[in-house]
Amino acid sequence: MKRDKEWDLTSPKLPPQKEADIVEAGLAILRYRGFYPMRYPSGKYVTPDGKRWIHIPKGLPDYVVPQFFVEFKRPGGTPSDDQLRRIDELKIYGLETAVVDSAEAMRDWLEARQLRK
Numbered sequence: 540m541k542r543d544k545e546w547d548l549t550s551p552k553l554p555p556q557k558e559a560d561i562v563e564a565g566l567a568i569l570r571y572r573g574f575y576p577m578r579y580p581s582g583k584y585v586t587p588d589g590k591r592w593i594h595i596p597k598g599l600p601d602y603v604v605p606q607f608f609v610e611f612k613r614p615g616g617t618p619s620d621d622q623l624r625r626i627d628e629l630k631i632y633g634l635e636t637a638v639v640d641s642a643e644a645m646r647d648w649l650e651a652r653q654l655r656k
Contacts, residue, residue: 556641558613562601564642565611569604572649576602576609598625600636606654608636609645616640 569576579602581595598621600608608629610618618626618638626636637648 556614558611558616561613561640561642562611565609565639565645566602568642568645568649569609572654574604574606574654576604579603579608596625598622600626600629606635608634610636610638612638612640614640 566576579595579599581597581599584593584595585591586593598619600610600622602609602611608626610622610626612618626638629636635652637645639645639648
């Protein structure tokens with residue numbers, strides 16, 4: 540018996556998630572729980588008046604939340620060597636960094652530390 544394509548109920552394959560999807564979901568969870576995540580870009584930037592350059596070293600996590608840092612990754616992604624070194628440096632000062640590759644990982648990281656505002 541031939542199957543009619545019109546009635547094929549096979550689920551379509553979902554496109555792979557990107558890091559931007561993880562960032563959006565992770566930030567929503569943080570804000571919902573009362574945290575104030577701030578973007579922490581790395582690189583070289585010139586001030587708006589053009590008088591000076593600001594250099595933020597590479598390897599710093601993507602976001603800082605007053606109690607911790609967050610490094611977002613695409614699903615299955617891992618921090619670079621520079622990021623791992625910086626995360627280890629932050630640990631020396633008692634600062635934690637959540638490395639998350641999904642909304643669930645963000646939620647679980649917060650739950651494990653019982654962090655809630």
